[in-house]
Structure formats: C-alpha cells, structure tokens
Amino acid sequence: MPFSPFLRRSVLGLALSFPLLTAAQSVAPAAPAETVTPADAALRQWYLLDPTADRVMGVSVNRAYQELLAGKPTTPVVVAVIDAGIDTTHADLKRILWRNTREIVGNGLDDDQDGYVDDVRGWNYLGGADGRNINLETLEETRLLAQLQPKYLGKSRAALPAAQRPEYDLYLKVKKSYDAKVKENTDRLKQYGQAYADNAQVADILKQTLQVERLDTAVLHNPPTRDPKLRDLTGQLYAMLKPTGFASLEDILAEMKNGLKETQDQLDYGLNLKFNPRPIVGDDPDNASQRNYGNPDVAGPDPLHGTHVAGIIGADRTNAAGILGIAANVRIMAVRAVPDGDERDKDVANAIRFAADHGASIINMSFGKYYSPQRPAVEDAIRYADSKGVLLIHSAGNENNDLDKTLQYPAPVFSNGQRIPNLITVGASSRDNDAGLAAEFSNFGKTQVDVFAPGNQIYSTLPGGRYGNLSGTSMAAPVVTGIAATLKSYFPQLTAADLKRIILASAQPLHTKVRQPGGTKLVDFADLSSTGGIVNLYRAVQLAQQATPAVK
Structure with missing residues (x-):
C-alpha cells in the first residue's frame, strides 16, 4: 500500500498533541490543500535547498x-x-x-x-x-489468512505431513500479524475517537468564548481577549499548530476525522476476511502471467x-x-x-x-x-x-x-x-x-x-x-x-x-x-x-x- 497506515497514525496522533488533552507530539502528514504563489512555494519546498x-x-x-x-x-x-x-x-x-x-x-x-x-x-x-x-482493498495478511485458515485452523504442526509444514508455519506467522493489526486498529479507533470528540468539543467552546467562527493561526496568535488563561491556551495552540502547516484547528479536526474513517475502513475492508473487490477487475488474480x-x-x-x-x-x-x-x-x-x-x-x-x-x-x-x-x-x-x-x-x-x-x-x-x-x-x-x-x-x-x-x-x-x-x-x-x-x-x-x-x-x-x-x-x-x-x-x-x- 502507499503507506497510508503512517498517515492515519500521524493524523490521529494530532488529537493527542494539543494541551487540551496531553503534551504528546506527532508529525502532521497532510496540510490542507490550497492555492499557492511561487514565493510561498519557494519557502515551503525546503527539500530543494542546500545544506550549507x-x-x-x-x-x-x-x-x-x-x-x-x-x-x-x-x-x-x-x-x-x-x-x-x-x-x-x-x-x-x-x-x-x-x-x-x-x-x-x-x-x-x-x-x-x-x-x-x-x-x-x-x-x-x-x-x-x-x-x-x-x-x-484487503491487506496481504488478510488475503493469505483467508486462503490458509480453512486448511490449518485447529491443526497442529506435528500432525501434518512434512510437505505442508512450511505453509502451516506461514499460516501461523500471518495469523499473528493479522491479529495484531486488528487489535491495533480497534484500540486506535477507541482511543483517538474519544480524543477527537474531546478536541472538537473544546474547539466549539473556545470559539463561542472568543466569539469567532474559526480558530485559525491569526486568531490563536492574537486572540480577541485579555483573559490571561485564554491567551495562554491560544498561545500554546498556536505554537503547536504553526509548525504543522495547517491553517486552523478546524483543518486539523477535519484531518482527524478522515483518519478515523480510514481506521474504520481498515477494519471493515482491509482486515475483513470476507471482503473481495477483485471481481470488479474481472481477471484471475491467481494467474500472475x-x-x-x-x-x-x-x-x-x-x-x-x-x-x-x-x-x-x-x-x-x-x-x-x-x-x-x-x-x-x-x-x-x-x-x-x-x-x-x-x-x-x-x-x-x-x-x-x-x-x-x-x-x-x-x-x-x-x-x-x-x-x-x-x-x-x-x-x-x-x-x-x-x-x-x-x-x-x-x-x-x-x-x-x-x-x-x-x-x-x-x-x-x-x-x-x-x-x-x-x-x-x-x-x-x-x-x-x-x-x-x-x-x-x-x-x-x-x-x-x-x-x-x-x-x-x-x-x-x-x-x-x-x-x-x-x-x-x-x-x-x-x-x-x-x-x-x-x-x-x-x-x-x-x-x-x-x-x-x-x-x-x-x-x-x-x-x-x-x-x-x-x-x-x-x-x-x-x-x-x-x-x-x-x-x-x-x-x-x-x-x-x-x-x-x-x-x-
């Protein structure tokens, strides 16, 4: 896959990175899409620059x-x-x-x-x-487990012919990996789902308190309040938001929501032993030639x-x-x-x-x-x-x-x-x-x-x-x-x-x-x-x- 698990983990990790919940830090993988001027791009394309x-x-x-x-x-x-x-x-x-x-x-x-x-x-x-x-699509572990489990579920290695033991060993390895991914995604969905809900609620309260429609970097950097506690909070949010490339807290919340959906999709499709979209293509997936x-x-x-x-x-x-x-x-x-x-x-x-x-x-x-x-x-x-x-x-x-x-x-x-x-x-x-x-x-x-x-x-x-x-x-x-x-x-x-x-x-x-x-x-x-x-x-x-x- 194009490594979406990392994107999913990192986006959801932002839910825990704000001082409203914990001090945990995470990389932000995807800034909101936008139009851009050449001058802006030159600053953001740091990878084109020279180390010295x-x-x-x-x-x-x-x-x-x-x-x-x-x-x-x-x-x-x-x-x-x-x-x-x-x-x-x-x-x-x-x-x-x-x-x-x-x-x-x-x-x-x-x-x-x-x-x-x-x-x-x-x-x-x-x-x-x-x-x-x-x-x-499914993960490769899912496809392999769906293929091997009917043959080896409940069987012991010692009872199998020697010719089948390598495949049985593969079955055990795949099942261990598959079970770990099911647990990882289930736990993540529960943990980050609550974190998203808490952050979304706090963001709504903060917008009402400040009487603003959007918690963007401009508002967070210079909030319309003199309350020292609110200014301290918005200052912390600004400091954490600025390096991520996101323009607002709402943009991060939208990405968190997308990450939660991707995690749910992983459980519903990627790790679903009964899911098979391949008939859409109409080929024989086992025929590599x-x-x-x-x-x-x-x-x-x-x-x-x-x-x-x-x-x-x-x-x-x-x-x-x-x-x-x-x-x-x-x-x-x-x-x-x-x-x-x-x-x-x-x-x-x-x-x-x-x-x-x-x-x-x-x-x-x-x-x-x-x-x-x-x-x-x-x-x-x-x-x-x-x-x-x-x-x-x-x-x-x-x-x-x-x-x-x-x-x-x-x-x-x-x-x-x-x-x-x-x-x-x-x-x-x-x-x-x-x-x-x-x-x-x-x-x-x-x-x-x-x-x-x-x-x-x-x-x-x-x-x-x-x-x-x-x-x-x-x-x-x-x-x-x-x-x-x-x-x-x-x-x-x-x-x-x-x-x-x-x-x-x-x-x-x-x-x-x-x-x-x-x-x-x-x-x-x-x-x-x-x-x-x-x-x-x-x-x-x-x-x-x-x-x-x-x-x-």
Missing part, C-alpha cells in the same frame, strides 16, 4: 540548476509513477504528463496493438472493462498519493505558478496499481512491464508490504526492466523497522540473495541536522536501505489544482526519482547502473547522532543505510560531469 547555504537538509536542487546546469541542453525523460493514480488535470502536472502518441484518444481501439485499449496516459490495473475501479486487463482511467477514485508523488518528481518548472518539480524535462507516465490496501504482486509486475515496454527510463514505486506470495512474478518483471535499462526507485516503508531483520517487498534482494542491480531503496530524512534527522517513521537498514532523502513535511501537488504537505518514505523516493530523471535528462548516455552508482556515490555519509526511528536510542545516522548519507543533486551532477567529460 540554506542550513536545511535539502538536496541542493536550486543550487545545481543555478551553478551547474544553467543553459545546458536537455532531452525528455519518461518516468513511470506506479501508484494509486494521478490527477491529470492539475495545472502543475498536465504539461509534463506522458502521452502515448501511437494511441488515438477515446476511439475504443488498441491502435498501437500493445494489448491495451486507449492507454493514452498510462494504464490502470485496478479497473474493470466497464469503467469501475477498485479503491479499498495474465497481462491484458484493467482500463485506461489513470486517476482512479483517489489520486491524492500519486499526485503528490508526481509533483515532487516533475511539477512544471516553466509555468511561473505553483511549485517546482525536481526534474526539468520529464514526462510522467501514470500506472495505477496501488489501492487503499495492499497492492497485488501481479499488478505490480504488470505495471513494471508496462512502464518498461512504453519507454520509461525510471520507475517510482512508493508502496510496499511484508508478504509477497507472487514474488517470482515481481522479480521477473524487475529483471525484465533491467534488460530494458530501467532504474527502479522504491520507498523503504514507514513502520520504523530495521529491514536488515525484516524484509519489505519489493525487496532490494532477489529471493536467491543476490542484490538487485537496478533498484534503489530510500529512507526518509527531516529538515534539520539534529537528533530528528532520520524521520521517526522511516524504515532503515545498514544493508537493505541504500540512501535517505527528504520525506518529512514535503510540499507538493494535490488533486483539484491544490497543494499541501505529506510525510513518508513515499515522498522520499520521488526526491531520488527526480534526481535520477534530472541526471538522465542532462546526461542521456548514463545507464541505469550509472545513475544508481552516481546517486549513491554522491550521498556523503553524515555522522550526526540521531534518534533511531521509532525510539529514543541515539545512533550514528551513517549506520541507518548502506551509504550513510542523504542524496544530493549538486554533487550528483558533478560526478556525472566527470563521468561524461564531453557534456561539461
């Missing part, structure tokens, strides 16, 4: 364009975004979207004879031929996540509006394969193949899960992409797990233990070079995570022509994808192997003592990934210039 000049841990995009790339020629680079969908009407995205020139829009024919009808902007593997789409299914709706029911990812990579840098994408000459191909729930291996494999067959040089994969029943199909697709010279960028995940101990899929290694040569796995970093540099939610791993990139409070495009902050390794991966696309655009002779080598080599190790994600233990930031560093476009361009002297 600007004193924030950005990736030196602005500096690279100003000092190294100005006036240099570029070639267009196709980047596939395998995600939940992209808003193709967004003003900051529509010019940079990929277009299948061999396909005629809306004629109902497979003009280019690739097996897909009207695949003009990409393809949707979560849709049916009748135009319907999957939004909510099946290719031609789906529909051309690349936006889908909820394109928020994919729209945000696409903007980070390549939002229009020429329209003097909105934000600046990292890559200047990019074409974003939308491939929808990630529902609200766990993506299916079959869809991921087909999405990778579609992108590779239609000219993508780089694929962004901001999703992941901890079980992969059709892993061979995904690995075959990754090998196929490698044969086509395609680089894959994958987010490490948001459960603050050590991936050296627990693999997350698609894994950075093949099932035979060999390192995947055309894959980069990315953890998430934060704005400041202090103990919080490693984002508290990010997965990590000295061998399994390659590099870190900004992923905390990342400002980008949202559906409906709007903008806002999201946090997650889902945001860190497209930062790396944008860097890879920039290198490929200015230095087109670079291969996938070259891009990976340069990106990793240009991430200089940082030895800041940071909190290990998910805890308070201080560790060396350099020990959280194989490179020990954060990606940097400026240094990557310098290395690319050395590798391709004729293009200096």
Whole structure:
C-alpha cells in the first residue's frame, strides 16, 4: 500500500498533541490543500535547498540548476509513477504528463496493438472493462489468512505431513500479524475517537468564548481577549499548530476525522476476511502471467498519493505558478496499481512491464508490504526492466523497522540473495541536522536501505489544482526519482547502473547522532543505510560531469 497506515497514525496522533488533552507530539502528514504563489512555494519546498547555504537538509536542487546546469541542453525523460493514480488535470502536472502518441484518444481501439485499449496516459490495473475501479482493498495478511485458515485452523504442526509444514508455519506467522493489526486498529479507533470528540468539543467552546467562527493561526496568535488563561491556551495552540502547516484547528479536526474513517475502513475492508473487490477487475488474480486487463482511467477514485508523488518528481518548472518539480524535462507516465490496501504482486509486475515496454527510463514505486506470495512474478518483471535499462526507485516503508531483520517487498534482494542491480531503496530524512534527522517513521537498514532523502513535511501537488504537505518514505523516493530523471535528462548516455552508482556515490555519509526511528536510542545516522548519507543533486551532477567529460 502507499503507506497510508503512517498517515492515519500521524493524523490521529494530532488529537493527542494539543494541551487540551496531553503534551504528546506527532508529525502532521497532510496540510490542507490550497492555492499557492511561487514565493510561498519557494519557502515551503525546503527539500530543494542546500545544506550549507540554506542550513536545511535539502538536496541542493536550486543550487545545481543555478551553478551547474544553467543553459545546458536537455532531452525528455519518461518516468513511470506506479501508484494509486494521478490527477491529470492539475495545472502543475498536465504539461509534463506522458502521452502515448501511437494511441488515438477515446476511439475504443488498441491502435498501437500493445494489448491495451486507449492507454493514452498510462494504464490502470485496478479497473474493470466497464469503467469501475477498485479503491479499498484487503491487506496481504488478510488475503493469505483467508486462503490458509480453512486448511490449518485447529491443526497442529506435528500432525501434518512434512510437505505442508512450511505453509502451516506461514499460516501461523500471518495469523499473528493479522491479529495484531486488528487489535491495533480497534484500540486506535477507541482511543483517538474519544480524543477527537474531546478536541472538537473544546474547539466549539473556545470559539463561542472568543466569539469567532474559526480558530485559525491569526486568531490563536492574537486572540480577541485579555483573559490571561485564554491567551495562554491560544498561545500554546498556536505554537503547536504553526509548525504543522495547517491553517486552523478546524483543518486539523477535519484531518482527524478522515483518519478515523480510514481506521474504520481498515477494519471493515482491509482486515475483513470476507471482503473481495477483485471481481470488479474481472481477471484471475491467481494467474500472475495474465497481462491484458484493467482500463485506461489513470486517476482512479483517489489520486491524492500519486499526485503528490508526481509533483515532487516533475511539477512544471516553466509555468511561473505553483511549485517546482525536481526534474526539468520529464514526462510522467501514470500506472495505477496501488489501492487503499495492499497492492497485488501481479499488478505490480504488470505495471513494471508496462512502464518498461512504453519507454520509461525510471520507475517510482512508493508502496510496499511484508508478504509477497507472487514474488517470482515481481522479480521477473524487475529483471525484465533491467534488460530494458530501467532504474527502479522504491520507498523503504514507514513502520520504523530495521529491514536488515525484516524484509519489505519489493525487496532490494532477489529471493536467491543476490542484490538487485537496478533498484534503489530510500529512507526518509527531516529538515534539520539534529537528533530528528532520520524521520521517526522511516524504515532503515545498514544493508537493505541504500540512501535517505527528504520525506518529512514535503510540499507538493494535490488533486483539484491544490497543494499541501505529506510525510513518508513515499515522498522520499520521488526526491531520488527526480534526481535520477534530472541526471538522465542532462546526461542521456548514463545507464541505469550509472545513475544508481552516481546517486549513491554522491550521498556523503553524515555522522550526526540521531534518534533511531521509532525510539529514543541515539545512533550514528551513517549506520541507518548502506551509504550513510542523504542524496544530493549538486554533487550528483558533478560526478556525472566527470563521468561524461564531453557534456561539461
């Protein structure tokens, strides 16, 4: 899934972060959508800034364009975004979207004879031929448990034939994980439901007392009262609201309400053993070799996540509006394969193949899960992409797990233990070079995570022509994808192997003592990934210039 559990936990965590209830702090993942001026965007896109000049841990995009790339020629680079969908009407995205020139829009024919009808902007593997789409899906644990429980419930390992014991062991592992998630979501719904109700009630009382319609930052910073207790309370609220990117307490309450709904959806759908939306697609989900299914709706029911990812990579840098994408000459191909729930291996494999067959040089994969029943199909697709010279960028995940101990899929290694040569796995970093540099939610791993990139409070495009902050390794991966696309655009002779080598080599190790994600233990930031560093476009361009002297 596109890591919505982190978003859900963090948004609901805001319910406990205000002094009305407790002093607990939490990251705010999603600021309210809004229109924005270029000046505003420049301040909010901290990840484009330079660590030395600007004193924030950005990736030196602005500096690279100003000092190294100005006036240099570029070639267009196709980047596939395998995600939940992209808003193709967004003003900051529509010019940079990929277009299948061999396909005629809306004629109902497979003009280019690739097996897909009207695949003009990409393809949707979560849709049916009748135009319907999957939004909510089950988790992989749910699907596996529904399959295995009828065979093994109530049985003991000793009583089973030796050939069935590995599958029985998988059943026990899956059931333990499933039961834990049911409990986690049930407890969260109860805890945060009450916190939301309490905060909403206090907000209503405070508005009545202050005689205001909205508790925005302006009111909280300078409340219309001289009561010292009220001013102290509004001051505390302002201090906690300001860094989150939300404009008002009402906006936070709305996000909390959405988070509660998502938690309820997780229980009702993601963890529902009887729920199966796949008949909408009309394929055989167990047949991993099946290719031609789906529909051309690349936006889908909820394109928020994919729209945000696409903007980070390549939002229009020429329209003097909105934000600046990292890559200047990019074409974003939308491939929808990630529902609200766990993506299916079959869809991921087909999405990778579609992108590779239609000219993508780089694929962004901001999703992941901890079980992969059709892993061979995904690995075959990754090998196929490698044969086509395609680089894959994958987010490490948001459960603050050590991936050296627990693999997350698609894994950075093949099932035979060999390192995947055309894959980069990315953890998430934060704005400041202090103990919080490693984002508290990010997965990590000295061998399994390659590099870190900004992923905390990342400002980008949202559906409906709007903008806002999201946090997650889902945001860190497209930062790396944008860097890879920039290198490929200015230095087109670079291969996938070259891009990976340069990106990793240009991430200089940082030895800041940071909190290990998910805890308070201080560790060396350099020990959280194989490179020990954060990606940097400026240094990557310098290395690319050395590798391709004729293009200096």
